[in-house]
Amino acid sequence: MNKPMPLADFARLPPVHGAQLGDGLAGAIDAVAERAPPGQRFLRYGWYAAALAAYGGEARTLIVEREGTPVLALPMVATGPRWLGMAAVPGSYWPFRSFPVRADAGAGAFDTALARLARAVTALRIGPVYDDDPAAGPLIDAARARGWAVLDRFVADSYLLDIAAARRDAAWPRNSTLKKNRFHEKHLGAHGTLDWRFVGGADWASRAFDDLAAIERASWIASRTDGRDAKFTDDGHGRFWRAAATDPVIASMMWAAVLDVAGKPAAFSFDLNLGALKYAVANSYDPAFAKHSPGKLLYYRNLVRGIADGITRVDWGAGDSGYKRTIGAEPGPAIRDWLLVRPGIGAVAARALAFAWRRSGHHPTTPDTRELPSES
Incomplete structure (x- = not known):
């Protein structure tokens, strides 16, 4: 056999x-x-x-x-x-x-x-x-x-921030950076009560997108360009992001940090969060508050919140490398x-x-x- x-x-x-x-x-x-x-x-x-x-x-x-x-x-x-x-x-x-x-x-x-x-x-x-x-x-x-x-x-070149590596080398953000931010926050507060809030998941209702669009309409992108590159306005890419948010899985990845000054939206940072990776897609602010760096203050708060949520790497994509390098980002893969x-x-x-x-x-x-x- x-x-x-x-x-x-x-x-x-x-x-x-x-x-x-x-x-x-x-x-x-x-x-x-x-x-x-x-x-x-x-x-x-x-x-x-x-x-x-x-x-x-x-x-x-x-x-x-x-x-x-x-x-x-x-x-x-x-x-x-x-x-x-x-x-x-x-x-x-x-x-x-x-x-x-x-x-x-x-x-x-x-x-x-x-x-x-x-x-x-x-x-x-x-x-x-x-x-x-x-x-x-x-x-x-x-x-x-x-x-x-x-x-x-x-x-374009991309820019990547390895938060995990930065925190291994020293405290991040540095105490000196946080001290400067508190100074600017104090003076920004002279314009009215500051409210730092986050939007994600089921919070992506029409009102949330309206707030981001209002900031863009007040920003440099409206005054210095034709506005077509704006992410959330009707004449920009607003229709795309509102439609994408109807998929609850994508909505759970979409994330925004928003700063209100005296009850009015003044700055935002918009991201896609995928596990330990954050894609920084867009940020903007109302130039009426530019003297006090509202965008900088907001994205530092956003990154600190991201660390608490398990974010270890931020992909800043393309665009102005000045503030990205200041925050610690390094050139990544070409696009x-x-x-x-x-x-x-x-x-x-x-x-x-x-x-x-x-x-x-x-x-x-x-x-x-x-x-x-x-x-x-």
Whole structure:
């Protein structure tokens, strides 16, 4: 009688991947996002639905499955002239515009995604995303390996504050900083009673967004720009954030610190909190109180509260590096915009135009010495 073969003697077959591309946003987006790296878990169905509601477009979703389990979800909207067949990942511009991938997806998921994409689009735009983005990075690597043209343009440097490291070295915030803040708070209080409050989760009602919008309308962004970059006004990105908050999971990640002076909203800091990581998305203040640094006072209070809540790292994103460096942030991964063009005549043309695409981006304020794989 033949003895059964030990299990260890069987050769493990590689996992089977399959891809489906369907119209609309797929419900499987949430299943993938829930198993994505912690910093990507806000990339849910509600996030992309909010983008469509705010900015328009008709979505398609590419879902890659491994042995029947969704491991990658790539929402896309058409961009540019229809005849070009280009698509882009939708979403809010900050903290970044990427797509969810399970942390254990493996390289095969990206190869499968590229094979299906090549039959569906001429080119795919992803960005802005960080150089270490766990979804975009492997997809870009797979595209290069498959002969796609890969174009990048620099958007900005990011800035990261490692609170855990700062607290290991010394008291943080420093006592001298807290003393200066108390001095400014005392003089700010001459304008009226100060109320420091926090908004999160179920508190995201219309009134909360109205308060943030009121601060932006009084701020420099309204007086010095056309206001389109404001996060919470009707003529800015307010529609997006109000729509995103209808997903209770995303709402639980959204967080704001607000300062009221004499009962009137005067400053805010708005973040996404994902476990120990805080994305600092936006902050603003009423310039009527600028002499007493209300924004600085508020974000220090916000960070102290974050420490109490288990925050150990703050991603300040892009923008003015002055106050970020003052608070202890250091340059992090570069933020770039990517264009992936499938093999063929389009890829040949894209490689010829790569220099123009790169020049259309921003220029680093400090020399950008980070090396990217060269385009072959």
